[in-house]
Amino acid sequence: MSNINLKVADILDKNREALLDSWQQQLIVNTRVLVSEVGFNSIKSYSEQVLLSFIDSLTQDLSAEEDRFSQTRVLLKEFIAKIDFNNVDFVEVVNFILTLKSSVTNLLIKESDACISESILNLTSWFDDLTFYIFSICIETRESLIREQQRAFMDVSVPVVRLWNQILMIPLVGMLDSSRTQQMMETMLGALEDYQSRVAILDISGIPVVDTLVARHLITAASAARLMGAECIITGVRARISQTLVQLGVDLSGFITRSTLADGFATALKITGQQIG
């Protein structure tokens, strides 16, 4: 078994220049976006390193459970880390290794003798292994990106605006789920405490759909402001939303509601006994 691997390694090593050349040609054709994203020189140097480490790993005498390609994996991971997945498709990244597979297969068929054709079976499983590895890294990278974006979104999602003396405004945008409500309330209550603001305006203009769940979160937030001792005004209650709220049987009668932020602000000024000008 390892004899065959050694023989393959030998053939690959002898024809290394030609092999690299054929691989890089294929890369240019099949992974155009990837090449332009990473840069041709970078692709060239990585493909050379990957090929060297690949040939090298064939020469090692290993037991079945040892990872033959540990070194190659490190290189691949490093390579993928450079890619911006906003621009490059997964398929091209996977093609990076599949093009090497086709180059190596072509070469071996050309150099073919009896035992080499047997090794082609091995070849398939090796490249499948590496392909799956690349796929898993791609997905992992993308998921961590999504997680990061989510976190960033959570951080900026609850701004508290000091609209005027004693008046705070919290613009609610997008989905209002329970974890965001919780975070929003903490921020709001903190601000009410810090600035001793007497009015908190919750503006729901940016919330596309208000269902019972969202309404319940709103009531909780408004109750929170009230328990602290501040008045809570809900603004941005458009015609469509007021219809839904009544049809759903949501009772907001305990709170001041206004259709526009401007109206809400005017009311807030009145409550705090202030005038602009």
Added chain:
Amino acid sequence: MIKKPQLNNKPVKPDNSNLIPIANFENVILGRQRVREMMNSLGFSLLDQTRIVTAVSELARNIVVHAGGCGEMIISAIEKNNKKGIECIFKDQGKGIADVNMALQKGFSTSNSLGLGLSGAKNLCQEFEINSVVGKGTQVTIREWVKR
């Protein structure tokens, strides 16, 4: 109110200050303070402390009100998967709860209270377990993990 010796009929436990007999309302306050101290040293936020100490208050009160003060609470610091947490066990030798699911309903009360004690405590903490045997007593365990 009749105070009963708590530990006589039980296997002797290593004596530590984390076991607090709950016989009266002063003991409830003591339990609250102990939990707060431990949570503080474990690095819980002020909000988490307030939430859990409130739950402790509800559960310890239940021992005084519903089990005639025949019970105790045990506080311990715990660790799982590199996460630190606190565990509070409330044991009583009261009359037990016939229908636990009913007792967990918001607004259910046998003592003319708001009926938020048990259901509220459940809402307040991350992990909540209750076991009750009619005629023997009730055991409630709550756990809270430090958020990172």
Added chain:
Amino acid sequence: MYEEVTILKIGDSIVVPIQVELHDSSAKTLQENILQKIERFGSQGLIIDVSAVLIIDSFLGRVLIDTASMAKLMGAETVVVGMRKEVVLTLLHLGLTMKNLHTALNIEDGFSLLNRLTSSISGNLLGVSHDKKATT
């Protein structure tokens, strides 16, 4: 054992800054004492300052609500002031919104709310409005 909670008479109102940790029976005693003071002074307003209260559970919450309702029956409006944000969030978790309770951020705002709630205006109120700010 009941640790005395100070009950201050200020003008037509009564101010109760709770500075000790109350348990169930001491909370009841406090309620009793407050109502007796309202009766004795014929007060029209009651301000309960909870800014130093770290825990409001369902029992203490109910005592506050009940005290307000009882005071109302005796002709006094109640404002609870200075509730901590952790306490607020915990009360909502508990399911206690205290809908009918008047609240204010601090004693000063509490007095101006009382002024609006009670039709009669006491000249004394203004003089003490800066007296006690929220303490922790």
